[in-house]
Amino acid sequence: MLLYAGRRLTYGLLVLALVATLVFLIIRLIPGDAVRLQLADAPGVTQAQIDQRTAELGLDKPILTQFGHFVGGLVQGDLGDSFDDERPVTTKILERLPATLELGLLAILFGILLGVPFGMLSAIRHHSVVDNVMRFLAVIGMSLPNFWLALLLITFLALWFGWSPPLVYASPTEDLGQNLIHMLLPAIALGAATMASIARMLRSSLLEVLGSNFIRTIRSRGASERVVVLKHAGRSSLIPVFTVLGLQVGHILGGTVILERIFAIPGMGSLIFEAVGQRDYPVILGCVIVYGAIFILVNVVVDLLYAVIDPRIRYEGASA
Amino acid sequence: MIVPGAAPLVEARGLVKHFGDGQGLLAPRRPPVRAVDGVSLTIRRGETLGLVGESGSGKSTLGRLILRLIEPTGGSVTFDGHDIATLSKSSLTQLRKRMQLVFQDPFSSFNPRMTIAQVLTEPMVVHGMGDRAGRIKRAKELLDLVGLPSFALERYPHQFSGGQAQRIGIARALATDPDLIVCDEAVSALDVSVQAQVLNLLKEVQRELGLSYLFIAHDLNVVRYISDRVCVMYLGKLAEVAHADDISERPRHPYSQALMASIPSPDAHRQLRTPLAGEIPSPRRPPSGCRFHPRCSQSIDGCDRDEPELLTIGSPSDARSVACHLFDPTSAR
Amino acid sequence: MSIAISGTARAARRPRNRSGLVRFTREQPLGAIALFLITLFVVVAVLAPWIAPYDPLAQDRVNLLTAPGVGGHLAGTDELGRDVLSRSLYGARTSLLIAVSTLALGGAIGLVIGVVSGYFGGTWIDSALQRVMDALMAIPSIVLLLFVAALLGPSVRNTVIALSLLVIPSINRVARGEMLRIREEPYVEAARSVGCGTPRILIRYGLPNLMAPLFVMGSLLFAVILIAESALSFLGIGTPPPTPSWGRMLSEGRSQLEIAPWMTVVPGLILSVSVLAFNLLGDAMRDFLDPKQRR
Numbered sequence: 001m002l003l004y005a006g007r008r009l010t011y012g013l014l015v016l017a018l019v020a021t022l023v024f025l026i027i028r029l030i031p032g033d034a035v036r037l038q039l040a041d042a043p044g045v046t047q048a049q050i051d052q053r054t055a056e057l058g059l060d061k062p063i064l065t066q067f068g069h070f071v072g073g074l075v076q077g078d079l080g081d082s083f084d085d086e087r088p089v090t091t092k093i094l095e096r097l098p099a100t101l102e103l104g105l106l107a108i109l110f111g112i113l114l115g116v117p118f119g120m121l122s123a124i125r126h127h128s129v130v131d132n133v134m135r136f137l138a139v140i141g142m143s144l145p146n147f148w149l150a151l152l153l154i155t156f157l158a159l160w161f162g163w164s165p166p167l168v169y170a171s172p173t174e175d176l177g178q179n180l181i182h183m184l185l186p187a188i189a190l191g192a193a194t195m196a197s198i199a200r201m202l203r204s205s206l207l208e209v210l211g212s213n214f215i216r217t218i219r220s221r222g223a224s225e226r227v228v229v230l231k232h233a234g235r236s237s238l239i240p241v242f243t244v245l246g247l248q249v250g251h252i253l254g255g256t257v258i259l260e261r262i263f264a265i266p267g268m269g270s271l272i273f274e275a276v277g278q279r280d281y282p283v284i285l286g287c288v289i290v291y292g293a294i295f296i297l298v299n300v301v302v303d304l305l306y307a308v309i310d311p312r313i314r315y316e317g318a319s320a
Numbered sequence: 321m322i323v324p325g326a327a328p329l330v331e332a333r334g335l336v337k338h339f340g341d342g343q344g345l346l347a348p349r350r351p352p353v354r355a356v357d358g359v360s361l362t363i364r365r366g367e368t369l370g371l372v373g374e375s376g377s378g379k380s381t382l383g384r385l386i387l388r389l390i391e392p393t394g395g396s397v398t399f400d401g402h403d404i405a406t407l408s409k410s411s412l413t414q415l416r417k418r419m420q421l422v423f424q425d426p427f428s429s430f431n432p433r434m435t436i437a438q439v440l441t442e443p444m445v446v447h448g449m450g451d452r453a454g455r456i457k458r459a460k461e462l463l464d465l466v467g468l469p470s471f472a473l474e475r476y477p478h479q480f481s482g483g484q485a486q487r488i489g490i491a492r493a494l495a496t497d498p499d500l501i502v503c504d505e506a507v508s509a510l511d512v513s514v515q516a517q518v519l520n521l522l523k524e525v526q527r528e529l530g531l532s533y534l535f536i537a538h539d540l541n542v543v544r545y546i547s548d549r550v551c552v553m554y555l556g557k558l559a560e561v562a563h564a565d566d567i568s569e570r571p572r573h574p575y576s577q578a579l580m581a582s583i584p585s586p587d588a589h590r591q592l593r594t595p596l597a598g599e600i601p602s603p604r605r606p607p608s609g610c611r612f613h614p615r616c617s618q619s620i621d622g623c624d625r626d627e628p629e630l631l632t633i634g635s636p637s638d639a640r641s642v643a644c645h646l647f648d649p650t651s652a653r
Numbered sequence: 654m655s656i657a658i659s660g661t662a663r664a665a666r667r668p669r670n671r672s673g674l675v676r677f678t679r680e681q682p683l684g685a686i687a688l689f690l691i692t693l694f695v696v697v698a699v700l701a702p703w704i705a706p707y708d709p710l711a712q713d714r715v716n717l718l719t720a721p722g723v724g725g726h727l728a729g730t731d732e733l734g735r736d737v738l739s740r741s742l743y744g745a746r747t748s749l750l751i752a753v754s755t756l757a758l759g760g761a762i763g764l765v766i767g768v769v770s771g772y773f774g775g776t777w778i779d780s781a782l783q784r785v786m787d788a789l790m791a792i793p794s795i796v797l798l799l800f801v802a803a804l805l806g807p808s809v810r811n812t813v814i815a816l817s818l819l820v821i822p823s824i825n826r827v828a829r830g831e832m833l834r835i836r837e838e839p840y841v842e843a844a845r846s847v848g849c850g851t852p853r854i855l856i857r858y859g860l861p862n863l864m865a866p867l868f869v870m871g872s873l874l875f876a877v878i879l880i881a882e883s884a885l886s887f888l889g890i891g892t893p894p895p896t897p898s899w900g901r902m903l904s905e906g907r908s909q910l911e912i913a914p915w916m917t918v919v920p921g922l923i924l925s926v927s928v929l930a931f932n933l934l935g936d937a938m939r940d941f942l943d944p945k946q947r948r
Binding site: 015016023026139140143144148151154155251253254255258261262272273279287291 | 784785787788789790791792793794795796797799800801803804876880883884887888890903906907910911914917918921924925928929932933936
């Protein structure tokens with residue numbers, strides 16, 4: 001098991017390294033000097049100023065040297081300094097990370113809390129009206145763009161209840177109540193797709209298990225339906241739900257970018273958006289890497305959880 | 321019609337194929353599968369050489385080694401005097417023209433998206449034979465040869481029955497006018513009544529075109545019906561090689577005897593003279609000494625230590641090769 | 654001649670495509686509806702210049718922010734007096750153009766990578782290519798899009814390039830998975846024994862046999878692209894003005910949410926229905942093409 005975990009982690013790190021390299025290369029190789037773009041708007045910029053700035057930012061050195069600096073910094077957790085306000089990128093990211101993580105976790109929580117019961121209900125009463133309605137809602141839930149759903153929710157609440165989401169963000173430590181209210185709408189908008197995915201996956205997985213021989217045996221021993229579903233079928237059908245979560249993390253992380261912007265939440269999503277507007281490459285680079293790292297980490301955890309639940313995976317994984 | 325005295329078409333010497341050695345860094349080390357472990361045989365022009373053995377004996381692997389669809393771990397194969405291992409890629413493609421394969425399951429051996437016309441003309445296209453019209457003409461001739469109507473050309477493989485599909489497979493194998501056809505369990509998936517039809521077709525085609533066959537099967541009954549000579553294979557090595565009639569009437573190797581005995585027969589005396597005990601062991605860990613010794617009812621002292629060599633024994637009229645200590649005058653008793 | 658089919662034939666059979674559409678409608682009614690909706694979408698998008706009631710850029714100064722039905726504007730107008738319905742129709746056109754281009758570009762690249770990777774599965778070629786794909790997939794879609802589109806600047810062409818990066822890994826995964834399976838099929842070995850070279854095998858044996866799952870993925874990806882393009886435009890990085898785009902309409906509508914919700918609802922609704930249709934079609938195709946043989 002440890003061997004598997006080790007291999008999985010190493011693999012994840014490898015991919016992360018690749019992400020970092022790819023991103024670095026793309027940025028450095030695109031046409032359009034970062035400096036030029038930065039100074040383009042300022043009037044009367046001389047070549048000397050451009051050269052000076054270039055040297056300051058270390059962009060005049062050969063690519064390999066730059067890459068070396070980059071990797072060296074990366075290993076120490078230093079992602080360079082922002083072009084915009086010269087503060088360390090790592091600091092800026094760490095400031096914003098908690099809000100994004102909170103939003104993401106709330107979205108996932110919402111997805112699970114609603115998705116699991118819906119999925120189970122759908123499976124138990126399959127082919128009934130309830131089931132069909134839920135399945136349809138699930139497909140819709142997966143199809144609605146999360147930002148549109150957010151806008152709809154805002155419109156709906158504003159028009160029918162005269163309520164608007166708070167404009168000023170409060171961190172959980174300052175004012176937990178306001179923080180949660182602030183996060184409520186975006187979490188729902190973000191988590192809807194996850195809820196739908198989980199409900200669907202759980203339904204089909206549960207149906208498969210419920211029809212299997214092993215459940216038939218338990219039923220024939222006289223266990224009540226509730227016990228059958230919750231205790232026995234539940235455990236084995238939860239596995240594919242983890243797969244869904246692993247996949248959904250990507251969408252959720254991506255969704256934070258737009259939703260943070262709509263709801264004025266100071267998270268990493270807004271950070272990268274601002275950085276893009278300002279062509280602040282170190283920040284962009286840093287954000288992409290951190291996003292990638294989160295995604296990879298979550299998938300590694302999911303894989304390891306799998307391996308814990310299903311022992312076959314640990315041993316089959318030996319011959320890649 | 322075997323031409324006596326002529327050079328053999330195919331000569332295999334000491335063929336070895338091990339699977340599964342040299343795995344990735346982190347795979348658990350396991351001994352390789354010794355599918356073929358030192359086999360030598362010859363196929364003469366116009367001859368049908370039968371190759372019989374249980375599943376796991378390595379016979380399919382041997383067939384593919386001879387066609388060089390798999391690379392041998394050791395040993396050599398000579399086709400018409402050329403060592404096929406040293407051939408360049410283009411020469412190998414040339415060679416493919418002359419040796420073909422008929423598969424066990426005809427349906428899965430056809431691309432489901434290709435019509436029969438495409439299936440039959442593809443070998444010709446690949447080897448640059450004729451023009452479009454000429455190829456279609458030849459495809460019709462091939463269909464005629466195997467007894468199928470020409471409107472089959474526009475159909476798809478799944479629209480045919482097993483026997484018909486196998487005929488198409490044979491037609492495809494004949495498309496490039498080969499010298500050798502390897503039939504890998506070619507009739508095993510067919511219903512018994514259809515088997516006879518296909519076997520007769522094979523014989524007829526051989527008579528007309530003078531080809532050689534390597535006929536691989538696990539059913540000795542079928543093999544001896546169509547073959548001139550028969551090789552019996554066990555766990556990667558040859559146990560016995562003899563003429564088809566001789567193998568039936570007087571099998572020498574205990575394994576051959578057991579195979580013969582397991583054929584249902586109305587003759588009560590032939591039944592169960594030497595019943596076959598146990599199961600075929602894993603090719604990863606073949607038994608020491610003679611591989612058959614754990615299941616052999618006639619094993620003697622020394623069978624568990626030394627591997628018997630394939631030796632030619634018998635009178636000229638009964639010439640055969642057997643790998644068994646019982647027939648080895650030099651083995652210790 | 655009656656062609657009797659024996660038991661072994663059934664296992665290898667695939668449904669023929671001639672009567673496929675009829676059977677599809679019967680077996681997958683939802684999918685058929687979806688297909689109809691999609692056809693509608695395509696027709697409307699293509700014919701937008703002829704069926705749109707107004708010029709999408711024309712500003713009706715008299716009717717600013719009018720509700721649907723008022724002043725001859727079926728879906729209302731925005732703050733510049735532009736007809737929401739017409740802009741939505743043209744937006745469909747933009748989205749269709751971008752999605753098709755993206756699928757073509759990303760699909761082609763992903764297909765090549767996947768097929769080559771799958772055929773040479775287990776070798777270093779496969780490993781190297783797949784690691785790069787993994788790295789690409791590790792970056793959440795919007796982040797990746799932001800990254801690339803920002804670097805390249807807003808334009809339709811750059812949006813297509815950025816969106817292609819989303820498409821490539823998914824197509825690659827399907828193509829590779831199928832190729833790994835196809836590679837083990839006896840008919841590939843038969844092709845080699847006949848003398849076919851690798852390119853021929855990939856093109857004639859590989860591609861035709863992986864079309865079905867590819868179509869399923871294509872439909873699902875279409876939905877993804879529609880949303881992603883709208884997201885980019887919403888953020889101001891995608892299709893630049895004045896080209897009508899659903900995403901930007903949503904962004905413009907945001908400031909008028911309480912006053913003129915139709916600016917947000919109408920394009921969003923059309924977008925959602927289109928996405929829904931593509932998702933349903935993809936699901937229906939998957940069910941139609943696959944589990945039949947398992948049963």
